[in-house]
Amino acid sequence: MSSLxxxxxxxxxxxxxxxxxxxxxxxxxxxxxxxxxxxxxxxANVEDEPPGGAVTAIVVSAVLLAGAVAGLLSARSSxxxxxxxxxxxxSTAALGxxxxxxxxxxxxxxxxxxxxxALLAQLFAxxxxxxxxxxxxxxxxxxxxxxxxxxxxxPVALRPDAPLVRGTARQASTRTRRTAYLxxxxxxxxxxVKVVWGFGGSALGVTPDEWRVAMDDTDVSTLGxxxxxxxxxxTVVASLVGVLLVLALLxxxxxxxxxWLVLLPAWIGGVSLPLYGVPLAVWGSLTxxxxxxxxxxxxPFTPTGLAWMVLFGGAAFAGLGTALxxxxxxxxxxxxxxxxxx
Numbered sequence: 164m165s166s167l168x169x170x171x172x173x174x175x176x177x178x179x180x181x182x183x184x185x186x187x188x189x190x191x192x193x194x195x196x197x198x199x200x201x202x203x204x205x206x207a208n209v210e211d212e213p214p215g216g217a218v219t220a221i222v223v224s225a226v227l228l229a230g231a232v233a234g235l236l237s238a239r240s241s242x243x244x245x246x247x248x249x250x251x252x253x254s255t256a257a258l259g260x261x262x263x264x265x266x267x268x269x270x271x272x273x274x275x276x277x278x279x280x281a282l283l284a285q286l287f288a289x290x291x292x293x294x295x296x297x298x299x300x301x302x303x304x305x306x307x308x309x310x311x312x313x314x315x316x317x318p319v320a321l322r323p324d325a326p327l328v329r330g331t332a333r334q335a336s337t338r339t340r341r342t343a344y345l346x347x348x349x350x351x352x353x354x355x356v357k358v359v360w361g362f363g364g365s366a367l368g369v370t371p372d373e374w375r376v377a378m379d380d381t382d383v384s385t386l387g388x389x390x391x392x393x394x395x396x397x398t399v400v401a402s403l404v405g406v407l408l409v410l411a412l413l414x415x416x417x418x419x420x421x422x423w424l425v426l427l428p429a430w431i432g433g434v435s436l437p438l439y440g441v442p443l444a445v446w447g448s449l450t451x452x453x454x455x456x457x458x459x460x461x462x463p464f465t466p467t468g469l470a471w472m473v474l475f476g477g478a479a480f481a482g483l484g485t486a487l488x489x490x491x492x493x494x495x496x497x498x499x500x501x502x503x504x505x
Contacts, residue, residue: 175301175311182294183238186252189259189291190231192284197224203280205261205288211278223258230255234291238298246302253295257434259288264435264484268401274385289431313501327500332418335493340413343489347406349482353475354399361394367468377463405432405483412490422498429491436484440477447474 196204197220201211206223213219234252237245263285269277276282301311308318313327334340359366360374378391390397411417411425449455450470457466464472 174297178294178297178301179238182291182298183235185291185294186231186234186238189256189287190228190235192287193224193228193231196220197228203278203284205259205281205284207278207281209277211281227255227259230258234295238295246299246306249295249299249302253292253299256288256292256295258438260285260292260431260435261438262435263289264432265439265480267431268398271401272397285435292434310502314499315501317502326503328503329418329498329500332415333497334415335413335490335497339489339493343409343413343486346482346485346489347409349478349485350402350406353472353479354402356472356475357396357399358394361391361396361399363394367471368465369463369468373463402479402483405487408432409483409486409490412487412494417494418498422500426491426495429487429494433484433488433491436480436487438484440480440482440484443473443477444481445477447471447477 192203201207201213201220204211204213204220204223206219207213213223230252233248234256237248237252240248262281266276266278266282266285300314304311304314309315310317335343356366360369360371363371365371375391390400408425408429411420412429417425446455447470450457451467451474458469459466
C-alpha cells in the first residue's frame, strides 16, 4: 500500500512519460480511422457511420492525429512552445471522449452497450486527456518556479513522499454558483416535457400513448421499465444525479467527498455533454428558423415538434455539461491539496 501511495505522489515524474506512450498508441488508432477504419470511431451512429460520412471521419481523424503528434513532441520537451502543444493535445484527446457521458446514460437506460469498441476508444481518450492535462500542469508549474506536484510556492517538492493536505473547506463564490445555476435552467424545458408525458399529458403534439408506443420500440433496461411504470423517465433521473453532482461541486459539503470521486465524472460530463448538446441545439434552432430542412422521419412527432425536442435536448445536455465544467473548475481549485510543510 505504501509503495502505491509513493507511486501516486510521484505523478509529476511518471505522468509525462505515460502521456508520451499514450500519444503513440492513440496516434496509431487515429491513423487507422484516417485510413478508413470505423469500428471504434467515437463520433458515429450504431452502424458506425459518422454524421457527414467520410468527410467528417477524415477531418476528425486528422485533428485527432495532429493532436497525438503534438502531445508526442511536447510531453517531455523543455521548449517554450511545449505547453501550447500540450494544450492542443489535451483538447483533441477531450474531443475523442465525444459521447462518453451519453454512452454511460445509454448503458443505464438500455442495459446494454451499443458500440463496445467505441466506448473503449472514448475511455482510452479520457485516460489520455487526464495524462496530458496533468503533464501540462507539471510544465506550467515548473516554468513558474512552483512545486510540480501541488502548485505551491516552493519551487520543488519538499519531499517526494511528503503527504498532501487540503485547506479549509469553503463553498464556491457567489458569482460561480449563480452562473452554474443559471445554465442549469437549460434542463427545464426538456425535463418538463418528459415529466408531462410520464404523468399522462400531451406535449409538442405527442400524446402520452404515442410516446409510450415509441418507447416500447426501443431497448430499455429493467430499471427503466420499472421507473416508466411510475411515470418517471430514467434520463430525467440521470439528469437529477447530474444536478446533485453540480451541487456537490459548488457547496462546502462536497469537499468532504473523495476528490477523484467528484472530479472524474464532473469533467467527463463537463467535456462530453456540451460537445453533444451544442450541435443539437444549433440544429434544432436552425430548423425552427427555416434555415435547414426538417426531418422527414419524425414519428411520433411532427417535423416542427421534433425540432423543438432536439433544441430542448441540446439545451439540456449543454446546460448540464457547462454547469459541471464550471463546478469542476471551481472545485479543483478549492480542493487542491498542498504539500505538508515540515
